[in-house]
Amino acid sequence: MFSLKYRPMTFEEMTGQPHVRQTLVNTLFRRHVGHGYIFSGPRGVGKTTAARLFAKALNCAEGPGPKICNRCPACVEISGGNSLDVIEMDGASNRKIEDVRALRENVRFAPTSGRYKIYIIDEVHMLTQEAFNALLKTLEEPPEHVVFILATTDPQKIPETIHSRCQELEFHRLSPSDLEGLIRAVCQKEKISIDVESVGKLAEWADGSARDALVALEQAAAYSESDVREDQIDRLFGWVDQKTIDTVVGAVWAEDRPKMFEVSRRIEDEGRDMTHFLVQLAKRLKQMWLAEADRTAPAAPGAPAFDPDSLLRMISSLLESERNLRSTRQPGLFLAIQLIDLIELKRQMPVSEVVRRVEQLESRLRSAPAAGGGGVAADDSSPAAPPNPGVNVNQLWSKLVEALSSSQASLASHLKEGRPVECSAAKKTLTAVYGRQRSIQQKQISADKNAALIDAALSRLMGSAGWHLDARIETSGDAPGAAGRGVKDIPSRVRAGAELLESRGVARRE
């Protein structure tokens, strides 16, 4: 097995966990060896491997020290698992007090040949309370030559009394790049050819576990006769390929419901892993969300440019589907409905947009009689703004959004999250405010490149060069009726309520 064959033989060979390696090496270097260590962290990240390396370093004929010779009898015996001075126990199957009592008897005897007697107890959190108590007695008065290494995936279950007598080293999930490095190194030694996509997929699937990565690699190598290609591992593990993910994203954008039925039927017929598919799809949308939130340049023409809010709604829906998938008896149909739901989520309008439209309508209603009387369409919905004869600031705003929406769809969608408050012909400035929760959009449209695009469109609309959009974050003074003036108070309350709902992620329908 690769995971045994390529088990690290020295601290330098350990995959990831640089902080653990550093601590152990320093301990050995200074010879400040304690009696109790807790190695905590997820499964398959190298806890028992590190424990054995530490044991070797303590008993190596050339030690104790961070250099492990791997040639002396102590090293060879520990590697082979037959050293009398390194006792490995599994906490799950030796969890009773009798087991720990036997251990306590054993602890009293001096090491057979090495300097230390090292007890490695795996899954130590499985011990019973009585067994922990017995272990505690040993840890309270440990013989000079004894070192305990308690490995666990669940350190919270270890009693505080034990914790306080041990030094805890936390092992982390390995990063995808650590795992990719490990996979490549093993492939090189095993003369396995593998494409870059497969390396990435195996590393991602292993989810931080070196053991899982190597087990999967070994299966893939056997299946493909040492020539691992992406389509083969997709078939072997029942993973849905990237093309299908692209198809689904495209179908959400195009609102193509029949395509969703087609894709889900194919996934079911081919017996692909639906859970894996939903997670991969969610990850793809997350990448798109990050790109959207980061975007300072306009999207590539033709590429789906979802509104960031709808991406978040879709991601959370997919993760919930992934949880519910296990309990359904009709997985194919369930999947189709989940995919079609994505289209609905994409179409949903944010509450802020609804409020904006209501306000626009209100202002149009109010300005109608004024326009009939004196031909002045002053914007009455923004009492904070000085009247600006001849220009309806809301209409101007709608025109600006519209002007940008054909060529800069995502920029336009950011823009319309704001609310126009003032248009000053003297300063050639249109001022708009963004709610605090719209600071991302405000930043986006204020970015140099985007601001230039907006200012150009605004200048075209106003028929003269040099116009500028001033997009600000809303302060309490900007909210219409913030001081509480009768009926004008209502829009700001609606908006405040709407933003509250949004901030709590309450589902909303168009």
Ligand SMILES: [Zn+2]
């Ligand atoms: Zn040695």
